[in-house]
Amino acid sequence: QVQLVESGGGLVQAGESLRLSCTGSGGRTFSGYVIGWFRQGPGKEREFVAGISWSGDSTYYANAVKGRFIIYRDNTKSTAYLQMDSLKPEDTAVYYCAADYRYGTNRMSLADFGSWGQGTQVTVSS
Numbered sequence: 001q002v003q004l005v006e007s008g009g010g011l012v013q014a015g016e017s018l019r020l021s022c023t024g025s026g027g028r029t030f031s032g033y034v035i036g037w038f039r040q041g042p043g044k045e046r047e048f049v050a051g052i053s054w055s056g057d058s059t060y061y062a063n064a065v066k067g068r069f070i071i072y073r074d075n076t077k078s079t080a081y082l083q084m085d086s087l088k089p090e091d092t093a094v095y096y097c098a099a100d101y102r103y104g105t106n107r108m109s110l111a112d113f114g115s116w117g118q119g120t121q122v123t124v125s126s
Contacts, residue, residue, distance in 0.1 A: 001115045002027030002099050009095060009120030012087055016124075020082040022097030022117060030078035031055070032101045033115075036108050037071060037082045039093035039122075046096070050082060051108040058105055065091075087124045094119040 008020040020037070024030045031054055040046040050071040051060040059071050065084075073080040080097060098113035 002030070002033060004097050004099055004115055004117035006095065006097050006117040006120040009122045011123045011125065014088055014124055014126050016087055017083070017085045018087065018122060020084065020095055020097075020120060020122075022080045022082075024078045024080075024099060027099075027115070028101055029075075031075040033099040034101070034103070034105055034108070035071070035073060035080040036098045036100075036113055037080075037095060038098060038110065039091075039095045040119075041090075041093040044093075046110060048108060048110075049095070051105060052080060053105045060105065060108060084122070087122075089124045089126045092122060092124050094121050 002024045003026050006022050036051040037049040038046050039049050052071045056073045068086045070083040096119045097117045099115045100113045
């Protein structure tokens, strides 16, 4: 299985930006994986944030982040990114990246991803 490491989290004020990175190693070639970003806020269930196809041509977003977040990837660097702009306090969560090679972009729920990173904390103050 691919090992995933997230980075880029931190503490910011509302309206500011952060870029999260997710770097993969081992397993199949990185371009063979669909990548998803999920988050888990305090006292909440883990939820889908954004997803991207193998090539990066197709992207998907949760309604709560559409227009503010952008997911993209650089397969030459085995890295996927989540650019987060206009951050809100409700974006505060641990952000996880996930990868899977089995299903394609038709399936992007939690159960459809077999590899997960350890998470990175994002805190947005008001």
